[in-house]
Amino acid sequence: xxxxxxxxxxxxxxxxxxxxxxxxxxxxxxxxxxxxxxxxxxxxxxxxxxxxxxxxxxxxxxxxxxxxxxxxxxxxxxxxxxxxxxxxxxxxxxxxxxxxxxxxxxxxxxxxxxxxxxxxxxxxx
Amino acid sequence: xxxxxxxxxxxxxxxxxxxxxxxxxxxxxxxxxxxxxxxxxxxxxxxxxxxxxxxxxxxxxxxxxxxxxxxxxxxxxxxxxxxxxxxxxxxxxxxxxxxxxxxxxxxxxxxxxxxxxxxxxxxxxxxxxxxxxxxxxxxxxxxxxxxxxxxxxxxxxxxxxxxxxxxxxxxxxxxxxxxxxxxxxxxxxxxxxxxxxxxxxxxxxxxxxxxxxxxxxxxxxxxxxxxxx
Numbered sequence: 464x465x466x467x468x469x470x471x472x473x474x475x476x477x478x479x480x481x482x483x484x485x486x487x488x489x490x491x492x493x494x495x496x497x498x499x500x501x502x503x504x505x506x507x508x509x510x511x512x513x514x515x516x517x518x519x520x521x522x523x524x525x526x527x528x529x530x531x532x533x534x535x536x537x538x539x540x541x542x543x544x545x546x547x548x549x550x551x552x553x554x555x556x557x558x559x560x561x562x563x564x565x566x567x568x569x570x571x572x573x574x575x576x577x578x579x580x581x582x583x584x585x586x587x588x
Numbered sequence: 589x590x591x592x593x594x595x596x597x598x599x600x601x602x603x604x605x606x607x608x609x610x611x612x613x614x615x616x617x618x619x620x621x622x623x624x625x626x627x628x629x630x631x632x633x634x635x636x637x638x639x640x641x642x643x644x645x646x647x648x649x650x651x652x653x654x655x656x657x658x659x660x661x662x663x664x665x666x667x668x669x670x671x672x673x674x675x676x677x678x679x680x681x682x683x684x685x686x687x688x689x690x691x692x693x694x695x696x697x698x699x700x701x702x703x704x705x706x707x708x709x710x711x712x713x714x715x716x717x718x719x720x721x722x723x724x725x726x727x728x729x730x731x732x733x734x735x736x737x738x739x740x741x742x743x744x745x746x747x748x749x750x751x752x753x754x755x756x757x758x759x760x761x762x763x764x765x766x767x768x769x770x771x772x773x774x775x776x777x778x779x780x781x782x783x784x785x786x787x788x789x790x791x792x793x794x795x796x797x798x799x800x801x802x803x804x805x806x807x808x809x810x811x812x813x814x815x816x817x
Binding site: 548549552553555556559560562563566 | 754757758760761762764765768796797799800803
């Protein structure tokens with residue numbers, strides 16, 4: 464299991480290294496500027512994905528506890544569910560913080576036609 | 589994200605105030621919600637009878653439910669800030685729900701509105717603390733022992749400022765995200781009733797976010813009223 468994980472990490476590092484070598488071989492300012500949007504796109508995707516992963520785990524714990532409590536004491540079901548809903552909203556707000564950062568960054572990527580022009584010009588020079 | 593059609597913007601454009609309406613959409617819709625709340629409150633409380641009519645019954649249900657919910661948390665001495673908390677709840681609820689109606693914009697989908705609400709709560713927390721404890725309110729920030737003050741004081745101040753940020757960004761993120769998802773779905777596949785599940789989820793999220801804002805404000809007030817640790 465750990466061998467597979469290590470292989471995956473090494474492969475990702477090699478791929479990213481080759482991409483960086485290809486882009487750095489250009490030496491033009493546009494290729495360096497391209498890195499910013501590359502970084503933004505990757506970090507936005509991974510940021511919200513990791514935040515949602517952690518949120519889902521925490522919410523699973525909360526709902527498990529609420530269900531166990533209701534199963535032991537069905538009369539307190541209403542109060543337990545109210546507390547559970549409030550807890551879920553507070554946990555979800557942590558994911559919303561990551562989402563707001565992603566929104567701020569995503570709206571800084573320029574249009575696709577501009578990006579294609581920049582990429583084609585950087586390969587041509 | 590394309591052109592948005594808002595009824596109030598069109599009304600103001602007909603009066604020649606197009607640029608003001610486009611730049612301050614959230615302020616105009618906030619005025620609309622204030623108008624709705626004030627007019628409905630005035631109309632309902634005009635003929636208060638001992639045997640309530642239908643409209644009065646609904647409002648009594650809402651007000652009574654809210655008061656019981658708050659007194660549950662703070663105890664009976666928390667009755668004096670009930671109007672503030674109930675107004676915040678109703679205002680945020682109607683603000684969130686009005687974004688689901690096509691042709692209107694949620695004022696809370698703009699960070700300015702939510703930040704102003706969080707700032708009001710923050711200032712009122714400290715006013716309550718000073719009113720209840722006077723000068724000894726500073727003991728809330730100082731921690732249990734005197735030699736921990738250089739550590740506890742910055743942490744408490746940052747914690748209080750983080751409350752403002754968390755309240756405002758939680759509400760803004762939820763409602764803005766809901767509006768963005770709805771906008772994208774309408775743009776992609778609006779003809780096939782695809783946004784319908786998101787609309788249902790939007791009602792749930794609006795209600796829950798209003799309740800969470802009210803609950804957290806109540807907890808902060810209760811924390812300012814009680815004795816320091």
